[in-house]
Amino acid sequence: MKFHVLTIFPDFFRGPFEHGVIQRAREKGLIEIQIHDLRDWTYDRHRTVDDRPFGGGEGMLLKAAPIFESVESIWPAKRAGQKVVLLSAQGRKFDQALAREYSKLDELLLICGRYEGVDERVAQHLADDEVSIGDYVLSGGELPAAVVVDTVARLIDGVLGNEMSAVAESFENGLLDCPQWTRPAEFRGWKVPEVLIGGNHEQIRRWRLEAAREKTARHRPDLLKRD
Numbered sequence: 001m002k003f004h005v006l007t008i009f010p011d012f013f014r015g016p017f018e019h020g021v022i023q024r025a026r027e028k029g030l031i032e033i034q035i036h037d038l039r040d041w042t043y044d045r046h047r048t049v050d051d052r053p054f055g056g057g058e059g060m061l062l063k064a065a066p067i068f069e070s071v072e073s074i075w076p077a078k079r080a081g082q083k084v085v086l087l088s089a090q091g092r093k094f095d096q097a098l099a100r101e102y103s104k105l106d107e108l109l110l111i112c113g114r115y116e117g118v119d120e121r122v123a124q125h126l127a128d129d130e131v132s133i134g135d136y137v138l139s140g141g142e143l144p145a146a147v148v149v150d151t152v153a154r155l156i157d158g159v160l161g162n163e164m165s166a167v168a169e170s171f172e173n174g175l176l177d178c179p180q181w182t183r184p185a186e187f188r189g190w191k192v193p194e195v196l197i198g199g200n201h202e203q204i205r206r207w208r209l210e211a212a213r214e215k216t217a218r219h220r221p222d223l224l225k226r227d
Contacts, residue, residue, distance in 0.1 A: 001156055002032040004109040005145050006070055010037045016146040025159045041066040050115055059116030067122050081106035083128045087141030088113045091130035096171035103155035112141030178212040
Protein backbone atom coordinates (compact mmCIF):
# COMPACT_ATOMS: atom_id res chain seq x y z
CA MET A 1 0.00 0.00 0.00
CA LYS A 2 1.20 3.51 -0.74
CA PHE A 3 0.66 6.51 1.54
CA HIS A 4 1.00 10.12 0.38
CA VAL A 5 1.26 12.92 2.95
CA LEU A 6 0.76 16.51 1.81
CA THR A 7 2.20 19.00 4.31
CA ILE A 8 3.99 22.33 4.71
CA PHE A 9 6.38 20.66 7.18
CA PRO A 10 7.87 17.67 5.35
CA ASP A 11 10.77 17.35 7.80
CA PHE A 12 8.27 16.59 10.57
CA PHE A 13 7.97 13.02 9.34
CA ARG A 14 11.64 12.10 9.55
CA GLY A 15 11.00 10.73 13.03
CA PRO A 16 7.59 9.02 13.07
CA PHE A 17 8.16 6.89 9.97
CA GLU A 18 11.76 5.84 10.61
CA HIS A 19 11.28 3.55 13.59
CA GLY A 20 9.60 0.32 14.66
CA VAL A 21 6.81 -1.38 12.77
CA ILE A 22 6.49 1.33 10.11
CA GLN A 23 10.17 1.34 9.23
CA ARG A 24 10.30 -2.47 9.04
CA ALA A 25 7.22 -2.50 6.80
CA ARG A 26 8.89 0.03 4.48
CA GLU A 27 12.09 -2.01 4.35
CA LYS A 28 10.10 -5.13 3.42
CA GLY A 29 8.29 -3.25 0.65
CA LEU A 30 4.89 -3.81 2.28
CA ILE A 31 4.15 -0.09 2.41
CA GLU A 32 5.51 3.01 0.69
CA ILE A 33 5.31 6.51 2.15
CA GLN A 34 5.83 9.63 0.06
CA ILE A 35 5.97 13.04 1.72
CA HIS A 36 4.98 15.99 -0.49
CA ASP A 37 5.77 19.63 0.31
CA LEU A 38 2.66 21.72 -0.40
CA ARG A 39 4.86 24.75 -1.13
CA ASP A 40 6.12 22.99 -4.28
CA TRP A 41 2.78 23.99 -5.84
CA THR A 42 3.10 27.72 -5.19
CA TYR A 43 4.38 30.30 -7.68
CA ASP A 44 5.25 33.45 -5.75
CA ARG A 45 8.64 34.32 -4.26
CA HIS A 46 7.37 33.69 -0.70
CA ARG A 47 5.83 30.29 -1.59
CA THR A 48 2.55 31.40 -0.01
CA VAL A 49 0.06 28.68 0.93
CA ASP A 50 -2.33 30.65 3.17
CA ASP A 51 -4.56 33.73 3.15
CA ARG A 52 -7.08 35.58 5.34
CA PRO A 53 -10.61 34.15 5.63
CA PHE A 54 -13.47 35.90 3.88
CA GLY A 55 -15.82 37.52 6.38
CA GLY A 56 -13.03 38.27 8.82
CA GLY A 57 -11.94 36.30 11.84
CA GLU A 58 -8.76 35.18 13.48
CA GLY A 59 -5.93 33.30 11.82
CA MET A 60 -5.22 32.18 8.29
CA LEU A 61 -6.54 29.43 6.03
CA LEU A 62 -4.69 27.13 3.65
CA LYS A 63 -5.60 28.14 0.11
CA ALA A 64 -7.47 25.80 -2.21
CA ALA A 65 -5.30 26.18 -5.33
CA PRO A 66 -2.02 24.63 -4.09
CA ILE A 67 -3.90 21.71 -2.56
CA PHE A 68 -5.96 21.00 -5.66
CA GLU A 69 -2.92 21.28 -7.91
CA SER A 70 -0.79 19.04 -5.73
CA VAL A 71 -3.38 16.26 -5.54
CA GLU A 72 -4.04 16.47 -9.28
CA SER A 73 -0.31 16.30 -9.89
CA ILE A 74 0.17 13.28 -7.63
CA TRP A 75 -2.85 11.54 -9.18
CA PRO A 76 -3.47 12.95 -12.68
CA ALA A 77 -6.26 10.42 -13.13
CA LYS A 78 -7.70 9.29 -9.80
CA ARG A 79 -8.98 5.72 -9.85
CA ALA A 80 -10.71 3.20 -7.63
CA GLY A 81 -8.55 2.14 -4.72
CA GLN A 82 -7.28 5.68 -4.15
CA LYS A 83 -8.75 7.98 -1.51
CA VAL A 84 -8.06 11.58 -0.45
CA VAL A 85 -8.46 12.34 3.25
CA LEU A 86 -8.42 15.83 4.74
CA LEU A 87 -7.23 15.81 8.36
CA SER A 88 -9.31 18.37 10.20
CA ALA A 89 -10.83 19.05 13.62
CA GLN A 90 -14.22 19.27 11.86
CA GLY A 91 -14.07 15.75 10.42
CA ARG A 92 -15.66 12.45 11.40
CA LYS A 93 -13.81 10.67 14.19
CA PHE A 94 -11.12 8.25 13.05
CA ASP A 95 -11.54 4.80 14.57
CA GLN A 96 -10.45 1.20 14.11
CA ALA A 97 -13.28 0.42 11.71
CA LEU A 98 -12.27 3.29 9.43
CA ALA A 99 -8.62 2.24 9.68
CA ARG A 100 -9.55 -1.26 8.53
CA GLU A 101 -11.51 0.24 5.63
CA TYR A 102 -8.50 2.31 4.58
CA SER A 103 -6.18 -0.71 4.83
CA LYS A 104 -7.99 -2.27 1.85
CA LEU A 105 -7.03 0.64 -0.44
CA ASP A 106 -4.14 0.75 -2.90
CA GLU A 107 -3.21 4.35 -2.01
CA LEU A 108 -4.21 6.87 0.64
CA LEU A 109 -3.44 10.58 0.32
CA LEU A 110 -3.52 12.57 3.56
CA ILE A 111 -3.85 16.36 3.49
CA CYS A 112 -2.45 17.99 6.63
CA GLY A 113 -4.48 21.03 7.58
CA ARG A 114 -2.83 24.01 9.30
CA TYR A 115 -3.57 27.39 10.83
CA GLU A 116 -7.30 28.00 11.33
CA GLY A 117 -8.20 25.40 8.74
CA VAL A 118 -8.47 24.82 5.01
CA ASP A 119 -10.57 26.48 2.33
CA GLU A 120 -13.89 24.62 2.46
CA ARG A 121 -13.78 23.84 -1.26
CA VAL A 122 -11.09 21.24 -0.48
CA ALA A 123 -13.50 19.37 1.80
CA GLN A 124 -16.44 19.78 -0.56
CA HIS A 125 -14.88 19.04 -3.93
CA LEU A 126 -11.53 17.28 -3.47
CA ALA A 127 -11.41 15.16 -0.32
CA ASP A 128 -13.28 11.87 -0.12
CA ASP A 129 -13.28 12.01 3.68
CA GLU A 130 -12.68 14.66 6.33
CA VAL A 131 -11.26 12.99 9.44
CA SER A 132 -10.36 13.98 13.00
CA ILE A 133 -8.41 11.81 15.44
CA GLY A 134 -10.21 13.20 18.50
CA ASP A 135 -12.35 15.90 20.05
CA TYR A 136 -9.56 18.41 20.53
CA VAL A 137 -7.71 20.96 18.41
CA LEU A 138 -4.12 20.44 17.24
CA SER A 139 -1.79 22.91 15.55
CA GLY A 140 -1.98 20.95 12.31
CA GLY A 141 -2.62 17.66 10.59
CA GLU A 142 0.91 16.27 10.83
CA LEU A 143 0.41 14.37 14.08
CA PRO A 144 -2.94 12.98 12.90
CA ALA A 145 -1.33 11.90 9.62
CA ALA A 146 1.31 9.95 11.53
CA VAL A 147 -1.44 8.35 13.64
CA VAL A 148 -3.48 7.35 10.59
CA VAL A 149 -0.50 5.86 8.76
CA ASP A 150 0.58 3.86 11.81
CA THR A 151 -2.93 2.58 12.54
CA VAL A 152 -3.69 1.63 8.95
CA ALA A 153 -0.28 0.14 8.14
CA ARG A 154 -0.36 -2.37 10.98
CA LEU A 155 -3.59 -3.82 9.56
CA ILE A 156 -1.93 -4.66 6.23
CA ASP A 157 -1.06 -8.32 5.76
CA GLY A 158 2.51 -9.08 6.74
CA VAL A 159 3.24 -5.83 8.58
CA LEU A 160 2.90 -7.43 12.02
CA GLY A 161 4.90 -10.58 12.70
CA ASN A 162 1.83 -12.29 14.16
CA GLU A 163 -1.28 -11.45 12.16
CA MET A 164 -3.49 -12.31 15.15
CA SER A 165 -1.94 -9.34 16.95
CA ALA A 166 -4.11 -6.98 14.90
CA VAL A 167 -7.25 -9.01 15.64
CA ALA A 168 -6.95 -9.51 19.39
CA GLU A 169 -6.71 -5.80 20.22
CA SER A 170 -8.81 -2.98 21.53
CA PHE A 171 -11.84 -2.00 19.43
CA GLU A 172 -11.66 -5.02 17.10
CA ASN A 173 -14.55 -6.78 18.87
CA GLY A 174 -16.28 -3.76 20.37
CA LEU A 175 -14.25 -4.03 23.58
CA LEU A 176 -11.00 -2.70 24.93
CA ASP A 177 -8.16 -5.21 25.07
CA CYS A 178 -7.97 -7.27 28.24
CA PRO A 179 -5.38 -6.48 30.95
CA GLN A 180 -1.97 -8.09 30.38
CA TRP A 181 0.92 -9.10 32.66
CA THR A 182 4.46 -10.40 32.14
CA ARG A 183 7.24 -11.83 34.32
CA PRO A 184 7.83 -11.86 37.24
CA ALA A 185 4.61 -13.43 38.49
CA GLU A 186 4.89 -11.33 41.66
CA PHE A 187 6.19 -7.76 41.79
CA ARG A 188 6.19 -5.69 45.00
CA GLY A 189 3.53 -7.97 46.40
CA TRP A 190 1.22 -7.66 43.38
CA LYS A 191 0.53 -11.04 41.82
CA VAL A 192 -0.55 -12.08 38.34
CA PRO A 193 -4.06 -13.62 38.33
CA GLU A 194 -3.73 -17.36 38.97
CA VAL A 195 -5.80 -18.29 35.93
CA LEU A 196 -3.13 -16.87 33.60
CA ILE A 197 -0.42 -19.18 34.91
CA GLY A 198 -2.58 -22.26 35.28
CA GLY A 199 -2.18 -23.48 31.70
CA ASN A 200 -5.91 -24.00 30.98
CA HIS A 201 -6.36 -22.14 27.68
CA GLU A 202 -10.16 -22.25 27.69
CA GLN A 203 -10.31 -20.79 31.20
CA ILE A 204 -7.80 -18.12 30.14
CA ARG A 205 -9.90 -17.25 27.08
CA ARG A 206 -13.07 -16.87 29.16
CA TRP A 207 -11.26 -14.88 31.86
CA ARG A 208 -9.75 -12.52 29.32
CA LEU A 209 -13.11 -11.88 27.69
CA GLU A 210 -14.72 -11.07 31.03
CA ALA A 211 -11.75 -8.91 32.05
CA ALA A 212 -12.01 -7.02 28.75
CA ARG A 213 -15.71 -6.38 29.36
CA GLU A 214 -15.01 -5.16 32.89
CA LYS A 215 -12.25 -2.80 31.75
CA THR A 216 -14.42 -1.48 28.92
CA ALA A 217 -17.25 -0.81 31.38
CA ARG A 218 -14.83 1.20 33.58
CA HIS A 219 -13.02 3.20 30.94
CA ARG A 220 -15.23 3.27 27.84
CA PRO A 221 -18.86 2.43 28.72
CA ASP A 222 -19.90 4.16 25.49
CA LEU A 223 -18.52 1.18 23.55
CA LEU A 224 -20.87 -1.22 25.37
CA LYS A 225 -23.88 1.02 24.66
CA ARG A 226 -23.38 0.46 20.90
CA ASP A 227 -24.49 -3.17 21.16
